[in-house]
Amino acid sequence: MTGGNKERSKKRFFQGDGDSKSAGGPKRQRRTGNEVQLTPGMIGFFVSATKGRERMASKEVSGLITEQLESLYADALAAASAPAAASTEADTESKPAAAAASSIEDDIARELSNLAESKGDNFHSSHLQHLGMATDCxxxxxxxPAALATAVDPVRVIENMFEELVGGDGERxxxxxxxxxxIIPFQATCKADEDEIAKTVADLVEKNPPSESKEGKASFALNVKIRNNPRxxxxxxxxxxxxxLVDAGHAVNLTxxxxxxxxxxxxxxxxxxxxHGGRYVRLRRFNLHEVYAKGIDEGVAAATNEEAAVAEGVEKAGESAPTK
Incomplete structure (x- = not known):
């Protein structure tokens, strides 16, 4: 095989498997080795996206989540922004007037630096930091910052967002x-160890009990997805x-x-x-495409209301029954 044929063979083999625009298919996520990784303790939103369009999906979701943060957690946003603003103001006041006036070259260098950072796997959008992951899609x-993450309930943000995306008037x-x-909200993250996961779930259930259910008991389902972890x-x-959960009096209900x-x-x-409240199934498991195509699953809400009415009727019947 001649040298020219070897070169052509290489090009055919690697077509569509890299970042080149000339390669067929969407681009893969760039991995520089310097990107921030998802680690235990982080709170936020896990997003699945079209392959090669992760950054576009990130910007779409960031805009929607930011709207919810401004609507539901305005005070927390203001409190989180205050320290940064105060620090910037203090730095400006501490500098001499001559040093504060940066040159045109410094401004250009700063803009180029910011642009380079935004093209990497990690970039900031308001109070959300995009983390590029080692898995496509x-x-x-x-x-x-951490203070905002502590004040925000990611589940409430996503529930409210999905309700608004569909609308309450029945019009699509x-x-x-x-x-x-x-979009899956992460209220907590931990090491991918079975005992650690069990402890994290127990802590979350204790902090977020099913208050909408009678006597704090609720039917439950476990939705477990494992990617790239054979252990x-x-x-x-x-x-x-x-x-x-069963020992605590909760009953299994997978539907x-x-x-x-x-x-x-x-x-x-x-x-x-x-x-809670059957909203995970009702909101199509937080699947955007499903909600756009089918709307909210009202059958779940109707079934939940019917069960509550039956339970209330049984309770009243017991109270009115004559005692012997």
Whole structure:
């Protein structure tokens, strides 16, 4: 085989497998080795997206989440922004007037630096930091700073966002996203270890009990997804998570659960959230495309209301029954 044929063979073999625009298919996520990785302790939003369009999906979702943060957590946003503003003002006042006036060259260098950072796998959008992941079609939006992440409930943000995307008047709204598929709020993240995940779930259930259900007992379902981690066994993890919930009086209901425990394992990290009131199923498991196409699953809400009415009727019947 001649040298020219070898070169052509290489080009054919690598076509569509890199970042080149000439290669067929969408571009893969760039991995520089310097990107911030998803680590235990982070709080935010896990997003699945069209391959090669992760950055576009990130910008779509960031805009929607920022709207919810400004609407639901205006005070927390103001408090989180205040220290940064005060620090900037102090730095400006401490500099001499001559040094404060930067040259045109400095301004250009700063703009180029910011542009270079925005083209990497990680970039900031308001109080959300995009984390490029080592798996295509996936990304994470971390809530920053830590004070804001502590004050915000990611589940409430996503529930409210999905309700507004569909609208309460029954009229289907035009889709506001194109490349984002699902958004899973992470109320907590931990090491991808079965015991650590079980402890994290137990802590979240204790902090977020099913208050909408009678006597704090609720039907539940475990939604477990494991990616790129052969050490975590799904069946064993589900058994470990289900036992304490059943022992506490919660009943299993895989079709119309009042409480959904969602666990996403990605490599060495697990993200967890608890969704109450049947809203995880009602809101199509936070799948944007499903909600745009079918709307909210009102059958779940009707079934939940019917169960509550039956329970209330049984309770009243017991109270009015004559005693012997």
């Amino acid at each position: 996936l990304l994470f939006l971390q809530l920053t 709204k035009a889709p506001r996203t194109r490349f984002a598929h699902r 975590v066994d799904r069946d064993r993890l589900i058994a470990k998570l289900a036992k304490p 119309q659960p009042e409480m959904s425990v969602v666990i996403e394992v990605i490599r060495g990290v697990a993200g967890v959230c608890i969704v």
